[in-house]
Amino acid sequence: MSVYIAHRLFAAHDRALAADLADRLASKVGPDRVFLPFCDTDEEDLVAEVKGRRLFELDRERLSHLGTMIAILHGPSLDDGVCMEIGYAAASGVPVVVLTTDFQTYSMTEAGTHLEFPDPLLQAVATRIVRVDNLGTPPLPLAPGRSRFQDFQTRNVVQTNTALDAAVDALLTLPDHASLPACPPGIIGTPVYVEASPYTAWGQDQLVKACVDAGHTVVVPQRFTASDPVAGALADLTAVRSAARLLVDVSGPETPPGSALLIGAALASGVRIAAFQPRMTFTHAHGREPNWRNLMIQYAADAHLDNGESVLSWLAT
Structure with missing residues (x-):
């Protein structure tokens, strides 16, 4: 099993979250079987004639040979690079676990079916969705010398840890191949x-x-x-x-x-x-x-x- 972790990578907290997930997963399957973009493409120090294109080529090469994917998606504004990678994996028959801690659900109409994401394509292609949408249990009583902000932070950390562990567990029980409808014969190349x-x-x-x-x-x-x-x-x-x-x-x-x-x-x-x-x-x-x-x-x-x-x-x- 080779695992690709797709995540928003433009801010430190997103990279740190993905690194935490990668570390937990590596302890189960081995570090050589986990690929973490930015970290493993050495993006910060990479030198190339056209760096963006080279990064694309490296990621596409990895996407073409992976066994499974975990994708981290936050809230209603979903990272377009991650969504592109999910589509590539799904169309390649690669199982995808999608991890979210969003407490909102979405629908196409006011009374419509509730979905995990604002576009139903994400729900349709995910092999499994891990959604941990509640804060950790509040401590009772408030610890002496601790502010309510520290306790609120602790509740968020508990929620994050629960979500990351659940995503690792979900990935370890995935099928070997994703199930998507086959392209209908006879119409390829027409519309x-x-x-x-x-x-x-x-x-x-x-x-x-x-x-x-x-x-x-x-x-x-x-x-x-x-x-x-x-x-x-x-x-x-x-x-x-x-x-x-x-x-x-x-x-x-x-x-x-x-x-x-x-x-x-x-x-x-x-x-x-x-x-x-x-x-x-x-x-x-x-x-x-x-x-x-x-x-x-x-x-x-x-x-x-x-x-x-x-x-x-x-x-x-």
């Missing part, structure tokens, strides 16, 4: 799957029209309107894996989580990917080239489109 972003005014209708005007068959998401969002999400995943192209609007503070997951699934399935982003923003990190999106999204895409003309040009190739 363009169009995924809009909720953050931009240039939405699904305009992208669909561009595809139809260019003579392409179009598939659009079902999961946000389906009576069963998880079944709709699995249908979306199957459609992307069997499409000729994925056209996805990656606009927003981060690539929307479901969109990022579909990009990972498309990459693993050999589907051509175009990222549409009419208003570009850049991230900067020491020694790395400016990135217009999370580097896992940026380098997974075959093309970066920023206006209607560029969409039509990509569709014509």
Whole structure:
């Protein structure tokens, strides 16, 4: 068993949490069988001509040979790089444990089915979800000399420790292979799957029209309107894996989580990917080239489109 730990890595507390998980897991399966991004790619000290692309290549190489994945997801704003990695793993038949301590649940409508994550694709592809959403038991009585803030911190540490141990236990009992619907025979390479972003005014209708005007068959998401969002999400995943192209609007503070997951699934399935982003923003990190999106999204895409003309040009190739 080789285990990949997918986690948000831009802040110290996220890296520390992932390292804690990796250490607990290593004590069970051995340190050589656990891969921790940033730590094991030596990101801080890595020198390369195009550092972001090299990091993408190293992670993709690892994703192509892993046995299982544990993904840490926090709250409603889910890391797009982690979601991309989940999609790649799931489409490759790799079992995925998703760990969350979020105390909220989500639904597509006010009275709809409650889901663990704001996009049902995460629920649909997870082999197992470990959700520890309650604080640890409060100490009684308040210890002398301790403030209420120290005790509150202790309750959060207890919750975190419980969650990490539960994730390790879940991983050790996973099946050898994830179970996803097979791509339907006979339609591979035909449609363009169009995924809009909720953050931009240039939405699904305009992208669909561009595809139809260019003579392409179009598939659009079902999961946000389906009576069963998880079944709709699995249908979306199957459609992307069997499409000729994925056209996805990656606009927003981060690539929307479901969109990022579909990009990972498309990459693993050999589907051509175009990222549409009419208003570009850049991230900067020491020694790395400016990135217009999370580097896992940026380098997974075959093309970066920023206006209607560029969409039509990509569709014509």
